[in-house]
Amino acid sequence: MADTATRAPARPGPAAPAPALDETMLAMDVVDTLRHAERLVERELQGDARRVALKQRLQEIYAGQGIEVPDRILDQGVAALEQHRFTYTPTPPSFRRSLATLWVTRARWGRAAGIALVALLLAGGGWWFGVHLPAERTRIAEQQELREGLPRALQAEHDRVLAATTLPEPRDRAARLLAEGRAAAGAGALTDARARLASLQELQRDLAREYQVRIVSRPGEQSGVWRVPNANPRARNFYLIVEAIGRDGRPVEVPVTSEEDGTTARVTKWGLHVPEAEFERVRQEKLRTGLIGDPVVGQKRAGELETRWSIPVTGGAILKW
Incomplete structure (x- = not known):
């Protein structure tokens, strides 16, 4: 029986080296040249026969610039153009894209937005402190006056009328004005309550006058x-x-x-x-x-x-x- 030699498993060959950076840049330039000659591309990139003519035209372009481009670089450039390599495709519209765009362009609109925000805050603060708070204080003061101040003032003026006369007619009028003023204050009718108070004060002045x-x-x-x-x-x-x-x-x-x-x-x-x-x-x-x-x-x-x-x-x- 013949001896069989044990063989070691085959080792993978070394990986192909990455293309040099200058070759990649050259291929990108070829693609850019093709892209800027759109009518030439439409006319020439329609079959293998015309690929050769296209390559020759490209060689003439680069030769005129004093640049020697190998055929394989031209082939890579043509293939890259067909595969849309080195071509930027915008991200489709979306909410995330909009947010990213706003963030990237913040230097352009951020100053105006900041000024607008400050103006809005100043306007809001002016309204709050100049309009809302005074109106709120007035409302609270009026409520306090309706609850406490007006009833006391009405009673005080009524008592002054009674002290000024013994005649039934002005006394009856004072009692009516007091009742109407209290009812208005209780109902929150500040204007009516004040009007009754003014009438009581006028009645008292008329009685005191001689x-x-x-x-x-x-x-x-x-x-x-x-x-x-x-x-x-x-x-x-x-x-x-x-x-x-x-x-x-x-x-x-x-x-x-x-x-x-x-x-x-x-x-x-x-x-x-x-x-x-x-x-x-x-x-x-x-x-x-x-x-x-x-x-x-x-x-x-x-x-x-x-x-x-x-x-x-x-x-x-x-x-x-």
Whole structure:
């Protein structure tokens, strides 16, 4: 039996060395040359017969530049072009691509975005501190006023009215205003509650006020006028021009309602509607002496709302003449 020699397993041959960097660069240049000659590529890369002509044309191009390119490099370049090597293919659109693009281009848009962000923060801060917080403080203050301040103020003004008069009419009016003001405050109607408080304050001032009503009797000023009413052109209304004077000799503003248009205003001087006989008496007296002997025609006392008249009056008045 013949001896058999044991053989060692065959070893793999050495790996093919990687192409030199300059050859790779040269192949890339060949591809770039082909890519920039698009019409030449379309015309020449259509068959093996024309590959040869293409290679020859490329050799002529490089020879004109003083560059000698081996055939295998030209073959590699043509093959690389056909295989789309050394060609950048953009990443398809996606959310991740958009984020990456934003990050890469941040130097271009980051400054503008930063300025816009700062402006937005400043605007937001201005609104927060300049509009929102003051409005919130006002709202809280109004709620506090409705819960505590207005009810106390209403009660205080009501008590001042009661202390100023013993007459039932102003006392009843004060009680009504107090009830309405409390109800408005309880319902959150700040405007209505304040209006009732103002009415109570005005009522108290009217009760505390004390003055005389006198006929105006100064040189250059009228003491009386007459009017033809619109409702009755055949009639005449007669008015004495009067003024309210306080205990200190100064004019006092009093609420007067015009019977001509229903307007109410606080004035110191107005036309008091009187009967024709009273108007004529005052007129004749002023014509005789140039003066009015007793110009006081009414007295408003503290604690009362109505004026006590010493002459006949109709209860009407005018604000303009």
